[in-house]
Amino acid sequence: MGTRIKLDVIAAAAHVSTPTVSKVLNGRPDVAPRTRRHIENVLKELGYTHRPPRPRRVGLIDLIFNDLSPWSTAIVRGAEEASLAARTRLAVSVIPDEAAVERWLSSVDRSRTDGVVLVTADLSPSHRERLAELQAPIVLVDPVTDPVADLPSIGAGNWAGAAAATDHLIALGHRRIATITGRLTALCSHQRLDGYRAALARAGLPIDPALIAEGDFAYESAHASAIAMLRLPDPPTAIFAACDQQAMGVYEAARRLGLRIPDDLSVVGFDDIPTAAWMSPPLTTVRQPLAEMAALAVRTVLSPHPTPSHRRTELPTELVIRASTVPPRRA
Missing domain, CATH: 3.40.50.2300 (Response regulator)
Incomplete structure:
Protein backbone atom coordinates (compact mmCIF):
# COMPACT_ATOMS: atom_id res chain seq x y z
CA MET A 1 0.00 0.00 0.00
CA GLY A 2 2.84 2.34 0.84
CA THR A 3 4.40 1.85 -2.59
CA ARG A 4 1.05 2.58 -4.25
CA ILE A 5 0.69 5.82 -2.32
CA LYS A 6 4.24 6.84 -3.21
CA LEU A 7 3.63 6.18 -6.88
CA ASP A 8 0.46 8.25 -6.73
CA VAL A 9 2.29 11.10 -5.08
CA ILE A 10 5.05 11.04 -7.69
CA ALA A 11 2.53 10.81 -10.54
CA ALA A 12 0.57 13.78 -9.19
CA ALA A 13 3.70 15.88 -8.78
CA ALA A 14 4.86 15.04 -12.31
CA HIS A 15 1.37 15.38 -13.85
CA VAL A 16 1.64 11.94 -15.44
CA SER A 17 -0.06 8.61 -14.92
CA THR A 18 0.94 6.16 -12.21
CA PRO A 19 1.81 3.44 -14.78
CA THR A 20 4.21 5.88 -16.48
CA VAL A 21 6.01 6.48 -13.18
CA SER A 22 6.16 2.72 -12.63
CA LYS A 23 7.75 2.23 -16.04
CA VAL A 24 10.47 4.75 -15.25
CA LEU A 25 11.15 3.23 -11.83
CA ASN A 26 11.45 -0.23 -13.37
CA GLY A 27 13.69 0.81 -16.25
CA ARG A 28 11.13 0.11 -18.97
CA PRO A 29 12.17 1.42 -22.41
CA ASP A 30 8.68 2.44 -23.59
CA VAL A 31 8.76 5.96 -22.12
CA ALA A 32 9.51 9.04 -24.21
CA PRO A 33 12.99 10.46 -23.37
CA ARG A 34 11.57 13.89 -22.46
CA THR A 35 8.96 12.33 -20.16
CA ARG A 36 11.58 10.11 -18.54
CA ARG A 37 13.81 13.12 -17.84
CA HIS A 38 10.88 15.06 -16.39
CA ILE A 39 9.89 12.23 -14.03
CA GLU A 40 13.48 11.68 -12.92
CA ASN A 41 13.77 15.39 -12.11
CA VAL A 42 10.58 15.15 -10.03
CA LEU A 43 11.99 12.10 -8.24
CA LYS A 44 15.06 14.11 -7.33
CA GLU A 45 12.98 17.02 -6.07
CA LEU A 46 10.96 14.64 -3.89
CA GLY A 47 14.13 13.04 -2.54
CA TYR A 48 13.18 9.66 -3.98
CA THR A 49 16.22 7.62 -4.95
CA HIS A 50 16.02 4.48 -7.02
CA ARG A 51 18.22 2.25 -9.11
CA PRO A 52 16.12 0.80 -11.91
CA PRO A 53 16.99 -2.70 -13.05
CA ARG A 54 19.04 -2.97 -16.19
CA PRO A 55 16.69 -3.42 -19.17
CA ARG A 56 16.58 -6.81 -20.85
CA ARG A 57 19.24 -7.17 -23.51
CA VAL A 58 18.26 -6.35 -27.06
CA GLY A 59 21.33 -7.99 -28.63
CA GLY A 157 50.47 2.94 -22.83
CA ASN A 158 51.15 6.10 -24.85
CA TRP A 159 53.82 7.48 -22.52
CA ALA A 160 55.72 4.19 -22.38
CA GLY A 161 55.43 3.66 -26.12
CA ALA A 162 56.82 7.10 -26.94
CA ALA A 163 59.62 6.67 -24.42
CA ALA A 164 60.52 3.29 -25.94
CA ALA A 165 60.60 4.80 -29.44
CA THR A 166 62.87 7.62 -28.31
CA ASP A 167 65.07 5.27 -26.25
CA HIS A 168 65.52 3.13 -29.36
CA LEU A 169 66.77 6.11 -31.38
CA ILE A 170 69.07 7.20 -28.54
CA ALA A 171 70.51 3.67 -28.29
CA LEU A 172 71.31 3.80 -32.00
CA GLY A 173 73.38 6.94 -31.36
CA HIS A 174 70.97 9.70 -32.41
CA ARG A 175 71.27 12.95 -30.50
CA ARG A 176 69.20 15.33 -32.67
CA ILE A 177 65.82 13.64 -32.34
CA ALA A 178 62.72 15.55 -33.43
CA THR A 179 59.07 14.78 -32.83
CA ILE A 180 55.86 15.70 -34.61
CA THR A 181 53.02 15.46 -32.12
CA GLY A 182 49.36 14.84 -32.66
CA ARG A 183 46.81 17.53 -31.79
CA LEU A 184 47.74 18.77 -28.35
CA THR A 185 44.06 18.93 -27.42
CA ALA A 186 44.21 15.12 -27.36
CA LEU A 187 45.25 13.24 -24.22
CA CYS A 188 47.33 10.70 -26.16
CA SER A 189 49.36 13.49 -27.82
CA HIS A 190 50.38 14.93 -24.45
CA GLN A 191 51.29 11.48 -23.17
CA ARG A 192 53.46 10.71 -26.21
CA LEU A 193 55.17 14.10 -26.04
CA ASP A 194 55.85 13.59 -22.34
CA GLY A 195 57.31 10.13 -23.04
CA TYR A 196 59.62 11.61 -25.70
CA ARG A 197 60.77 14.36 -23.35
CA ALA A 198 61.32 11.94 -20.48
CA ALA A 199 63.54 9.69 -22.61
CA LEU A 200 65.68 12.63 -23.71
CA ALA A 201 65.97 13.86 -20.13
CA ARG A 202 67.01 10.40 -18.88
CA ALA A 203 69.75 10.34 -21.50
CA GLY A 204 70.95 13.81 -20.54
CA LEU A 205 70.00 15.22 -23.95
CA PRO A 206 68.65 18.76 -24.34
CA ILE A 207 65.02 19.29 -25.32
CA ASP A 208 65.20 21.64 -28.30
CA PRO A 209 61.90 23.47 -29.00
CA ALA A 210 62.92 23.73 -32.66
CA LEU A 211 62.69 19.93 -32.87
CA ILE A 212 59.11 19.76 -31.55
CA ALA A 213 56.28 20.47 -33.97
CA GLU A 214 52.57 20.16 -33.28
CA GLY A 215 50.69 18.14 -35.87
CA ASP A 216 47.14 16.92 -36.25
CA PHE A 217 47.60 13.19 -36.92
CA ALA A 218 47.50 13.94 -40.67
CA TYR A 219 49.96 13.36 -43.53
CA GLU A 220 49.92 16.95 -44.79
CA SER A 221 50.83 18.73 -41.56
CA ALA A 222 53.60 16.24 -40.81
CA HIS A 223 55.01 16.69 -44.31
CA ALA A 224 55.17 20.48 -43.84
CA SER A 225 56.71 20.19 -40.35
CA ALA A 226 59.33 17.70 -41.50
CA ILE A 227 60.33 19.94 -44.42
CA ALA A 228 60.86 22.85 -42.01
CA MET A 229 62.86 20.76 -39.53
CA LEU A 230 65.05 19.15 -42.16
CA ARG A 231 65.95 22.60 -43.53
CA LEU A 232 67.27 23.77 -40.16
CA PRO A 233 70.99 24.66 -40.01
CA ASP A 234 71.41 21.71 -37.62
CA PRO A 235 68.63 19.32 -38.71
CA PRO A 236 67.51 16.21 -36.84
CA THR A 237 68.97 12.82 -37.70
CA ALA A 238 65.79 11.11 -36.55
CA ILE A 239 62.09 11.99 -36.31
CA PHE A 240 59.53 10.34 -34.04
CA ALA A 241 56.06 10.87 -35.51
CA ALA A 242 53.04 10.56 -33.21
CA CYS A 243 51.22 8.31 -35.69
CA ASP A 244 52.02 6.28 -38.79
CA GLN A 245 50.11 8.64 -41.07
CA GLN A 246 52.43 11.42 -39.97
CA ALA A 247 55.43 9.15 -40.54
CA MET A 248 54.28 8.82 -44.15
CA GLY A 249 54.41 12.60 -44.43
CA VAL A 250 57.97 12.54 -43.08
CA TYR A 251 58.94 9.94 -45.72
CA GLU A 252 57.68 12.20 -48.49
CA ALA A 253 59.45 15.25 -47.01
CA ALA A 254 62.73 13.35 -46.96
CA ARG A 255 62.21 12.23 -50.58
CA ARG A 256 61.53 15.78 -51.73
CA LEU A 257 64.72 17.01 -50.07
CA GLY A 258 66.82 14.23 -51.58
CA LEU A 259 67.34 12.42 -48.27
CA ARG A 260 67.30 8.65 -47.95
CA ILE A 261 65.59 6.73 -45.15
CA PRO A 262 67.23 5.36 -43.05
CA ASP A 263 70.71 6.36 -44.31
CA ASP A 264 70.17 10.10 -43.91
CA LEU A 265 67.16 10.09 -41.58
CA SER A 266 65.69 7.53 -39.20
CA VAL A 267 61.92 7.57 -38.70
CA VAL A 268 59.66 6.01 -36.06
CA GLY A 269 55.85 6.05 -36.11
CA PHE A 270 53.09 5.08 -33.70
CA ASP A 271 50.08 2.73 -34.14
CA ASP A 272 51.44 0.00 -36.46
CA ILE A 273 48.66 0.26 -39.01
CA PRO A 274 48.88 -2.44 -41.73
CA THR A 275 50.58 -0.15 -44.27
CA ALA A 276 53.48 0.48 -41.87
CA ALA A 277 55.01 -2.87 -42.83
CA TRP A 278 54.52 -2.13 -46.54
CA MET A 279 56.25 1.24 -46.62
CA SER A 280 59.65 1.54 -48.28
CA PRO A 281 61.58 0.97 -46.12
CA PRO A 282 59.22 -0.79 -43.66
CA LEU A 283 58.49 1.54 -40.77
CA THR A 284 59.73 1.10 -37.22
CA THR A 285 56.73 1.94 -35.09
CA VAL A 286 54.97 1.50 -31.76
CA ARG A 287 52.17 -1.05 -31.95
CA GLN A 288 48.95 -0.11 -30.19
CA PRO A 289 46.80 -3.09 -29.17
CA LEU A 290 43.80 -1.55 -30.94
Whole structure:
Protein backbone atom coordinates (compact mmCIF):
# COMPACT_ATOMS: atom_id res chain seq x y z
CA MET A 1 0.00 0.00 0.00
CA GLY A 2 2.84 2.34 0.84
CA THR A 3 4.40 1.85 -2.59
CA ARG A 4 1.05 2.58 -4.25
CA ILE A 5 0.69 5.82 -2.32
CA LYS A 6 4.24 6.84 -3.21
CA LEU A 7 3.63 6.18 -6.88
CA ASP A 8 0.46 8.25 -6.73
CA VAL A 9 2.29 11.10 -5.08
CA ILE A 10 5.05 11.04 -7.69
CA ALA A 11 2.53 10.81 -10.54
CA ALA A 12 0.57 13.78 -9.19
CA ALA A 13 3.70 15.88 -8.78
CA ALA A 14 4.86 15.04 -12.31
CA HIS A 15 1.37 15.38 -13.85
CA VAL A 16 1.64 11.94 -15.44
CA SER A 17 -0.06 8.61 -14.92
CA THR A 18 0.94 6.16 -12.21
CA PRO A 19 1.81 3.44 -14.78
CA THR A 20 4.21 5.88 -16.48
CA VAL A 21 6.01 6.48 -13.18
CA SER A 22 6.16 2.72 -12.63
CA LYS A 23 7.75 2.23 -16.04
CA VAL A 24 10.47 4.75 -15.25
CA LEU A 25 11.15 3.23 -11.83
CA ASN A 26 11.45 -0.23 -13.37
CA GLY A 27 13.69 0.81 -16.25
CA ARG A 28 11.13 0.11 -18.97
CA PRO A 29 12.17 1.42 -22.41
CA ASP A 30 8.68 2.44 -23.59
CA VAL A 31 8.76 5.96 -22.12
CA ALA A 32 9.51 9.04 -24.21
CA PRO A 33 12.99 10.46 -23.37
CA ARG A 34 11.57 13.89 -22.46
CA THR A 35 8.96 12.33 -20.16
CA ARG A 36 11.58 10.11 -18.54
CA ARG A 37 13.81 13.12 -17.84
CA HIS A 38 10.88 15.06 -16.39
CA ILE A 39 9.89 12.23 -14.03
CA GLU A 40 13.48 11.68 -12.92
CA ASN A 41 13.77 15.39 -12.11
CA VAL A 42 10.58 15.15 -10.03
CA LEU A 43 11.99 12.10 -8.24
CA LYS A 44 15.06 14.11 -7.33
CA GLU A 45 12.98 17.02 -6.07
CA LEU A 46 10.96 14.64 -3.89
CA GLY A 47 14.13 13.04 -2.54
CA TYR A 48 13.18 9.66 -3.98
CA THR A 49 16.22 7.62 -4.95
CA HIS A 50 16.02 4.48 -7.02
CA ARG A 51 18.22 2.25 -9.11
CA PRO A 52 16.12 0.80 -11.91
CA PRO A 53 16.99 -2.70 -13.05
CA ARG A 54 19.04 -2.97 -16.19
CA PRO A 55 16.69 -3.42 -19.17
CA ARG A 56 16.58 -6.81 -20.85
CA ARG A 57 19.24 -7.17 -23.51
CA VAL A 58 18.26 -6.35 -27.06
CA GLY A 59 21.33 -7.99 -28.63
CA LEU A 60 22.96 -4.81 -29.93
CA ILE A 61 26.10 -2.83 -29.05
CA ASP A 62 26.82 0.62 -30.49
CA LEU A 63 30.40 1.40 -31.56
CA ILE A 64 30.75 5.14 -32.10
CA PHE A 65 33.59 7.01 -33.85
CA ASN A 66 33.93 10.75 -34.23
CA ASP A 67 36.04 10.13 -37.33
CA LEU A 68 37.44 7.22 -39.31
CA SER A 69 41.19 6.75 -39.60
CA PRO A 70 43.52 3.98 -40.79
CA TRP A 71 43.43 2.33 -37.35
CA SER A 72 39.62 2.28 -37.20
CA THR A 73 39.67 -1.06 -39.03
CA ALA A 74 41.51 -2.71 -36.15
CA ILE A 75 39.05 -1.24 -33.65
CA VAL A 76 36.07 -2.56 -35.62
CA ARG A 77 37.70 -5.97 -36.02
CA GLY A 78 38.35 -6.34 -32.30
CA ALA A 79 34.86 -5.14 -31.35
CA GLU A 80 33.24 -7.43 -33.92
CA GLU A 81 35.12 -10.52 -32.73
CA ALA A 82 34.09 -9.88 -29.12
CA SER A 83 30.49 -9.18 -30.16
CA LEU A 84 30.28 -12.37 -32.21
CA ALA A 85 31.64 -14.37 -29.28
CA ALA A 86 28.85 -12.87 -27.13
CA ARG A 87 26.22 -13.47 -29.86
CA THR A 88 25.56 -9.76 -30.04
CA ARG A 89 25.21 -7.53 -33.07
CA LEU A 90 27.49 -4.51 -33.56
CA ALA A 91 26.26 -1.20 -34.98
CA VAL A 92 29.01 1.18 -36.16
CA SER A 93 28.26 4.92 -36.40
CA VAL A 94 30.37 7.98 -37.22
CA ILE A 95 29.25 11.18 -35.49
CA PRO A 96 31.70 13.93 -36.48
CA ASP A 97 29.84 16.98 -35.13
CA GLU A 98 27.26 18.18 -32.61
CA ALA A 99 24.35 17.76 -35.03
CA ALA A 100 25.33 14.17 -35.74
CA VAL A 101 25.59 13.47 -32.01
CA GLU A 102 22.06 14.75 -31.49
CA ARG A 103 20.70 12.66 -34.37
CA TRP A 104 22.36 9.53 -33.02
CA LEU A 105 21.14 10.12 -29.48
CA SER A 106 17.58 10.55 -30.75
CA SER A 107 17.74 7.36 -32.80
CA VAL A 108 19.24 5.25 -30.02
CA ASP A 109 16.58 6.53 -27.60
CA ARG A 110 14.05 4.79 -29.81
CA SER A 111 15.93 1.58 -30.60
CA ARG A 112 17.72 0.95 -27.27
CA THR A 113 21.15 -0.60 -26.89
CA ASP A 114 22.95 -3.04 -24.60
CA GLY A 115 26.02 -0.84 -24.38
CA VAL A 116 27.94 1.97 -26.03
CA VAL A 117 31.64 2.00 -26.91
CA LEU A 118 32.83 5.53 -27.70
CA VAL A 119 36.14 5.84 -29.58
CA THR A 120 38.28 9.01 -29.28
CA ALA A 121 35.27 10.77 -27.81
CA ASP A 122 35.21 14.32 -26.47
CA LEU A 123 31.86 14.50 -24.68
CA SER A 124 30.15 17.68 -23.62
CA PRO A 125 28.40 17.66 -20.21
CA SER A 126 24.98 17.70 -21.91
CA HIS A 127 25.85 14.69 -24.03
CA ARG A 128 27.10 12.80 -20.97
CA GLU A 129 23.73 13.45 -19.33
CA ARG A 130 21.87 12.24 -22.42
CA LEU A 131 23.98 9.09 -22.59
CA ALA A 132 23.29 8.36 -18.92
CA GLU A 133 19.58 8.30 -19.74
CA LEU A 134 20.13 5.24 -21.94
CA GLN A 135 20.60 3.18 -18.76
CA ALA A 136 23.21 1.12 -20.59
CA PRO A 137 26.93 0.70 -19.83
CA ILE A 138 29.27 3.13 -21.60
CA VAL A 139 33.01 2.65 -22.11
CA LEU A 140 35.46 5.11 -23.64
CA VAL A 141 38.27 3.87 -25.88
CA ASP A 142 41.24 6.23 -26.24
CA PRO A 143 39.35 9.29 -24.93
CA VAL A 144 40.42 12.64 -26.32
CA THR A 145 40.62 14.34 -22.92
CA ASP A 146 41.03 13.12 -19.36
CA PRO A 147 38.19 10.61 -18.95
CA VAL A 148 35.31 11.77 -16.83
CA ALA A 149 35.08 10.24 -13.39
CA ASP A 150 31.82 8.38 -13.98
CA LEU A 151 32.85 6.51 -17.15
CA PRO A 152 35.38 3.67 -17.45
CA SER A 153 38.00 4.09 -20.15
CA ILE A 154 40.44 1.87 -22.02
CA GLY A 155 43.62 3.15 -23.60
CA ALA A 156 47.17 2.22 -24.53
CA GLY A 157 50.47 2.94 -22.83
CA ASN A 158 51.15 6.10 -24.85
CA TRP A 159 53.82 7.48 -22.52
CA ALA A 160 55.72 4.19 -22.38
CA GLY A 161 55.43 3.66 -26.12
CA ALA A 162 56.82 7.10 -26.94
CA ALA A 163 59.62 6.67 -24.42
CA ALA A 164 60.52 3.29 -25.94
CA ALA A 165 60.60 4.80 -29.44
CA THR A 166 62.87 7.62 -28.31
CA ASP A 167 65.07 5.27 -26.25
CA HIS A 168 65.52 3.13 -29.36
CA LEU A 169 66.77 6.11 -31.38
CA ILE A 170 69.07 7.20 -28.54
CA ALA A 171 70.51 3.67 -28.29
CA LEU A 172 71.31 3.80 -32.00
CA GLY A 173 73.38 6.94 -31.36
CA HIS A 174 70.97 9.70 -32.41
CA ARG A 175 71.27 12.95 -30.50
CA ARG A 176 69.20 15.33 -32.67
CA ILE A 177 65.82 13.64 -32.34
CA ALA A 178 62.72 15.55 -33.43
CA THR A 179 59.07 14.78 -32.83
CA ILE A 180 55.86 15.70 -34.61
CA THR A 181 53.02 15.46 -32.12
CA GLY A 182 49.36 14.84 -32.66
CA ARG A 183 46.81 17.53 -31.79
CA LEU A 184 47.74 18.77 -28.35
CA THR A 185 44.06 18.93 -27.42
CA ALA A 186 44.21 15.12 -27.36
CA LEU A 187 45.25 13.24 -24.22
CA CYS A 188 47.33 10.70 -26.16
CA SER A 189 49.36 13.49 -27.82
CA HIS A 190 50.38 14.93 -24.45
CA GLN A 191 51.29 11.48 -23.17
CA ARG A 192 53.46 10.71 -26.21
CA LEU A 193 55.17 14.10 -26.04
CA ASP A 194 55.85 13.59 -22.34
CA GLY A 195 57.31 10.13 -23.04
CA TYR A 196 59.62 11.61 -25.70
CA ARG A 197 60.77 14.36 -23.35
CA ALA A 198 61.32 11.94 -20.48
CA ALA A 199 63.54 9.69 -22.61
CA LEU A 200 65.68 12.63 -23.71
CA ALA A 201 65.97 13.86 -20.13
CA ARG A 202 67.01 10.40 -18.88
CA ALA A 203 69.75 10.34 -21.50
CA GLY A 204 70.95 13.81 -20.54
CA LEU A 205 70.00 15.22 -23.95
CA PRO A 206 68.65 18.76 -24.34
CA ILE A 207 65.02 19.29 -25.32
CA ASP A 208 65.20 21.64 -28.30
CA PRO A 209 61.90 23.47 -29.00
CA ALA A 210 62.92 23.73 -32.66
CA LEU A 211 62.69 19.93 -32.87
CA ILE A 212 59.11 19.76 -31.55
CA ALA A 213 56.28 20.47 -33.97
CA GLU A 214 52.57 20.16 -33.28
CA GLY A 215 50.69 18.14 -35.87
CA ASP A 216 47.14 16.92 -36.25
CA PHE A 217 47.60 13.19 -36.92
CA ALA A 218 47.50 13.94 -40.67
CA TYR A 219 49.96 13.36 -43.53
CA GLU A 220 49.92 16.95 -44.79
CA SER A 221 50.83 18.73 -41.56
CA ALA A 222 53.60 16.24 -40.81
CA HIS A 223 55.01 16.69 -44.31
CA ALA A 224 55.17 20.48 -43.84
CA SER A 225 56.71 20.19 -40.35
CA ALA A 226 59.33 17.70 -41.50
CA ILE A 227 60.33 19.94 -44.42
CA ALA A 228 60.86 22.85 -42.01
CA MET A 229 62.86 20.76 -39.53
CA LEU A 230 65.05 19.15 -42.16
CA ARG A 231 65.95 22.60 -43.53
CA LEU A 232 67.27 23.77 -40.16
CA PRO A 233 70.99 24.66 -40.01
CA ASP A 234 71.41 21.71 -37.62
CA PRO A 235 68.63 19.32 -38.71
CA PRO A 236 67.51 16.21 -36.84
CA THR A 237 68.97 12.82 -37.70
CA ALA A 238 65.79 11.11 -36.55
CA ILE A 239 62.09 11.99 -36.31
CA PHE A 240 59.53 10.34 -34.04
CA ALA A 241 56.06 10.87 -35.51
CA ALA A 242 53.04 10.56 -33.21
CA CYS A 243 51.22 8.31 -35.69
CA ASP A 244 52.02 6.28 -38.79
CA GLN A 245 50.11 8.64 -41.07
CA GLN A 246 52.43 11.42 -39.97
CA ALA A 247 55.43 9.15 -40.54
CA MET A 248 54.28 8.82 -44.15
CA GLY A 249 54.41 12.60 -44.43
CA VAL A 250 57.97 12.54 -43.08
CA TYR A 251 58.94 9.94 -45.72
CA GLU A 252 57.68 12.20 -48.49
CA ALA A 253 59.45 15.25 -47.01
CA ALA A 254 62.73 13.35 -46.96
CA ARG A 255 62.21 12.23 -50.58
CA ARG A 256 61.53 15.78 -51.73
CA LEU A 257 64.72 17.01 -50.07
CA GLY A 258 66.82 14.23 -51.58
CA LEU A 259 67.34 12.42 -48.27
CA ARG A 260 67.30 8.65 -47.95
CA ILE A 261 65.59 6.73 -45.15
CA PRO A 262 67.23 5.36 -43.05
CA ASP A 263 70.71 6.36 -44.31
CA ASP A 264 70.17 10.10 -43.91
CA LEU A 265 67.16 10.09 -41.58
CA SER A 266 65.69 7.53 -39.20
CA VAL A 267 61.92 7.57 -38.70
CA VAL A 268 59.66 6.01 -36.06
CA GLY A 269 55.85 6.05 -36.11
CA PHE A 270 53.09 5.08 -33.70
CA ASP A 271 50.08 2.73 -34.14
CA ASP A 272 51.44 0.00 -36.46
CA ILE A 273 48.66 0.26 -39.01
CA PRO A 274 48.88 -2.44 -41.73
CA THR A 275 50.58 -0.15 -44.27
CA ALA A 276 53.48 0.48 -41.87
CA ALA A 277 55.01 -2.87 -42.83
CA TRP A 278 54.52 -2.13 -46.54
CA MET A 279 56.25 1.24 -46.62
CA SER A 280 59.65 1.54 -48.28
CA PRO A 281 61.58 0.97 -46.12
CA PRO A 282 59.22 -0.79 -43.66
CA LEU A 283 58.49 1.54 -40.77
CA THR A 284 59.73 1.10 -37.22
CA THR A 285 56.73 1.94 -35.09
CA VAL A 286 54.97 1.50 -31.76
CA ARG A 287 52.17 -1.05 -31.95
CA GLN A 288 48.95 -0.11 -30.19
CA PRO A 289 46.80 -3.09 -29.17
CA LEU A 290 43.80 -1.55 -30.94
CA ALA A 291 41.81 -4.73 -31.53
CA GLU A 292 42.42 -5.84 -27.95
CA MET A 293 41.30 -2.43 -26.61
CA ALA A 294 38.04 -2.65 -28.56
CA ALA A 295 37.40 -6.26 -27.55
CA LEU A 296 37.93 -5.41 -23.89
CA ALA A 297 35.52 -2.49 -24.21
CA VAL A 298 32.80 -4.77 -25.63
CA ARG A 299 33.35 -7.38 -22.93
CA THR A 300 33.16 -4.64 -20.31
CA VAL A 301 29.80 -3.28 -21.46
CA LEU A 302 28.38 -6.81 -21.62
CA SER A 303 29.77 -7.95 -18.29
CA PRO A 304 27.23 -8.66 -15.54
CA HIS A 305 29.82 -7.16 -13.20
CA PRO A 306 31.06 -4.07 -15.07
CA THR A 307 34.43 -2.50 -14.51
CA PRO A 308 34.28 0.09 -11.69
CA SER A 309 33.36 3.41 -13.23
CA HIS A 310 36.41 5.23 -11.90
CA ARG A 311 38.87 2.76 -13.41
CA ARG A 312 41.09 3.46 -16.40
CA THR A 313 42.66 0.42 -18.04
CA GLU A 314 45.83 0.81 -20.09
CA LEU A 315 47.08 -2.00 -22.32
CA PRO A 316 50.80 -2.17 -23.09
CA THR A 317 52.29 -0.99 -26.38
CA GLU A 318 55.16 -2.71 -28.21
CA LEU A 319 58.04 -1.27 -30.21
CA VAL A 320 58.25 -2.99 -33.61
CA ILE A 321 61.70 -2.46 -35.11
CA ARG A 322 61.90 -2.53 -38.90
CA ALA A 323 64.19 -1.00 -41.50
CA SER A 324 63.52 2.73 -41.05
CA THR A 325 65.96 3.19 -38.15
CA VAL A 326 69.75 2.80 -38.16
CA PRO A 327 72.68 4.56 -36.44
CA PRO A 328 73.20 8.10 -37.72
CA ARG A 329 75.99 9.06 -40.06
CA ARG A 330 76.64 12.00 -37.78
CA ALA A 331 76.00 12.05 -34.03
